[in-house]
Amino acid sequence: MSEKNNKTEKKILPPTPELIRHGEVRNGRLIRYYGKKSELIIPDDITDIAEEAFRGNTHITRVVLGRRVATIGPRAFQDCSNLLQVIFPTGLRQIGDHAFEGCTAMTALLLPRSVVSLGDSAFKGCTALRHVVLSASIEHIGRYAFCDCESLEELALPEGITALHRCTFWGCRSLKSVNIPESVRTLGRYIFARCTALREVELSDSIVYVGIGAFSDCYSLSRVHMPTAIRVVSDYTFSCCSNLETVELPEHINYIGNAAFAHCKKLKGLTLSNDVKRIGHSAFMGCTVLEEITVPAAVRDIAPSCFAYCSALKKVTIEAKLKELEEYMFSHCFSLCEIRLPETLVKIEAEAFAKCTSLTVIEASPALKMIEERAFWGCLSLKEISFPASLKAVGGEVFKDCLNLQTVIFANSRLKLKVGVFNGCDALETVVLPDGTFTFGNRSLKWGIPSSTRIVTHRELANAKELMQKALEAPLDPPEEENNEEAPIDTQESVSQEE
Secondary structure, three states, X not given: OXXXXXXXXXXXXXOXXXXXXXXXXXXXXXXXXXXXXXXXXXOOOOOEEOOOOOOOOOOOOEEEOOOOOOEEOOOOOOOOOOOOEEEOOOOOOEEOOOOOOOOOOOOEEEOOOOOOEEXXXXXXXXXXXXXXEOOOOOOEEOOOOOOOOOOOOEEEOOOOOOEXXXXXXXXXXXXXXXXXXXXXXXXXXXXXXXXXXXXXXXXXXXXXXXXXXXXXXXXXXXXXXXXXXXXXXXOOOOOOOOOOOEEEOOOOOOEEOOOOOOOOOOOOOOOOOOOOOEEOOOOOOOOOOOOEEEEOOOOOEEOOOOOOOOOOOOEEEEOOOOOEEOXXXXXXXXXXXXXXXXXXXXXXXXXXXXXXXXXXXXXXXXXXXXXXXXXXXOOOXXXXXXXXXXXXXXXXXXXXOOOOOOEEXXXXXXXXXXXXXXXXXXXXXXXXXXXXXXXXXXXXXXHOOOOOOEEEXXXXXXXXXXXXXXXXXXXXXXXXXXXXXXXXXXXXXXXXXXX
């Protein structure tokens, strides 16, 4: 029996002279190891791997942790760039912040069931890590835990986790699929950002919040079903998901964040719920195949550049009672040909329709008061437009380079026009302007009106209308009686004329 026990002790208790000569051990804690051995077995009397114990050790390739090790401290193995394998004990409970960050040679991770917590950036930058088996008992995965694990291909998250924190899987470029358990209720910001191989994600209806940029730059993502409890599409959630074709939004979404779907170049159809109240800055910018969109009546505010560069957008229905059309709203929507502005619209801001080269018809709001600079710049198909009497100010270069614009009518009797309103409008034929516009001299050069353009004032227009009305109201003269008698012909005179 004694011989067997001795053999067992030899197997369990590895030689410790290495740690004594090249390390520091205090009260069961491995404080620091300075040695150059490639493989190391931590003895069973060690209970804790202290902070930065092996940090920056480029010699070590394999570590077997003793069975009593319960915690691995912050940065314990950080930047051990040649570390290939770590054998964890069955009693391990916690892995600290940045514990294995930058271990670029590690290829597999098998955590025992006893592990309940992974710290922030625990395995960040482990670029060769391909296979990960997480503990079924794990309760917490810290921020950036697997960030930039570029070789990680698939991952099964254990049931029981309630929250996935910021940037946990950011930059896992080989990650194709991920199983998110029903216990998860929140997804942190940028959690799957730049997972460029991720194709499809099933989000359970138990999730109530998806953070900013959660799936941004997921170039391969093609379809997403958003949980029914979601009320907000956060900023940048699907930004630059260039293959995203379909998004199923729940009925009670009330806010679509800044750049939420920006540059989703294959997004064809999207139905906004009737509960949407706000749409953020650049929310749909660069959705180059989106052809039609309806803005629901409940929307109170649409931020600038919302539909800019939607080059295939043909039809926009604005049911909302908007007061302002923000700057760059439909800028560079090359296919937009017709739009009816809300009757409540008071202001069109800068470059709202700039470079809408197919725009032919604009129905202006009867409440419109102000148009800011370059609002219709480069609208090559626009030929005529009229504005209501409510319009008070027109900004600089509003119609710049509208090469086919022929007729513009301003109905207001008191109107302020800024410099270069008609610069580049070479085909302009008629402009109707308020009376007294030229009281202080001819300003046509200042406004960029071509010399060949006919300028009509309200008074002239009224006079023309009055004359037309009088002509229509004037009694008609009775028709003259026809004289059937033939006049005698002076033959002599006719002959002389012929001669």
